[in-house]
Amino acid sequence: MSLLSIVDAQVRFGGVRAVDGVTISLERGNVHGLVGPNGSGKTTLVNAISGFARLHDGSVTLNDEQISGMRPDQIFTRGISRTFQSIRLLSTLTVRENILIGTDRARAEGDGRGAGKLLPRDAVNDRVDHAVALLGLEKFAGDFPSQLPYGLQRRVEIARSVASRPELILLDEPFAGMSRAERDELSDVLIEIADDGFTLLVIEHDMRIIHKICSHLFVMNFGRCIAEGSPRETAELEIVQEAYLGKQHGTA
Numbered sequence: 001m002s003l004l005s006i007v008d009a010q011v012r013f014g015g016v017r018a019v020d021g022v023t024i025s026l027e028r029g030n031v032h033g034l035v036g037p038n039g040s041g042k043t044t045l046v047n048a049i050s051g052f053a054r055l056h057d058g059s060v061t062l063n064d065e066q067i068s069g070m071r072p073d074q075i076f077t078r079g080i081s082r083t084f085q086s087i088r089l090l091s092t093l094t095v096r097e098n099i100l101i102g103t104d105r106a107r108a109e110g111d112g113r114g115a116g117k118l119l120p121r122d123a124v125n126d127r128v129d130h131a132v133a134l135l136g137l138e139k140f141a142g143d144f145p146s147q148l149p150y151g152l153q154r155r156v157e158i159a160r161s162v163a164s165r166p167e168l169i170l171l172d173e174p175f176a177g178m179s180r181a182e183r184d185e186l187s188d189v190l191i192e193i194a195d196d197g198f199t200l201l202v203i204e205h206d207m208r209i210i211h212k213i214c215s216h217l218f219v220m221n222f223g224r225c226i227a228e229g230s231p232r233e234t235a236e237l238e239i240v241q242e243a244y245l246g247k248q249h250g251t252a
């Protein structure tokens, strides 16, 4: 059984079909890449999975439970955590305190619907320690986000997601704005996160990074998923190369 199944998902903004009948599945433990030209619908698809965009048609199911139609907080408690293109950290909290917020999902672990008990303090600390270590943030745990370079702020956001122990982490352009060295470091960290058992869906433009970290790739254009498979096989497809060369939809 797939971890997440999206069937015929459609999201429209007025006359714009931002997501236009996407049917894809995410498999547990994989790092999935989501690529496509600007405006092809990648962020809208991630928004639809995480409850930030309303589906006009189709469905999203997590572990066989339909989550489309739920609010973002309800989807979070069911185990989907995400980051945004712009970093969203709380400036008055330390790195560790920002990551601690991720453990709030534990409140819902009783019945998966927000009625669970609080985790014991030791268990919360273990989760935070694990996330801090996985993201290599030990030296910065007492710092405030504004004291850190951009690449480390990104890592704090991802650590916060990891601390929620989600079933699936959605990362919207986590490498954007990073130096090559920061990109290489973060890609190694994402591989470690996947080795730790997490399932990831990563929006990224840099095919070098995609080839390095992803086992499965989805390619979008004009709101549709036009190809999927291993990064190597999809990159070689003519329809994918045409999308990146900017040929218009429906033209020869």
Ligand SMILES: Nc1ncnc2c1ncn2[C@@H]1O[C@H](COP(=O)(O)OP(=O)(O)OP(=O)(O)O)[C@@H](O)[C@H]1O
Residues within 6 Å of the ligand: 013, 016, 017, 018, 036, 037, 038, 039, 040, 041, 042, 043, 044, 045
């Ligand atoms: N809130 C919105 N209101 C109106 N149109 C929107 C909205 N969000 C997205 N769109 C439109 O939906 C289409 C898909 O946008 P989306 O941001 O999902 O693409 P993307 O592939 O993530 O692009 P990028 O790589 O530039 O981030 C675009 O035509 C965009 O202008």
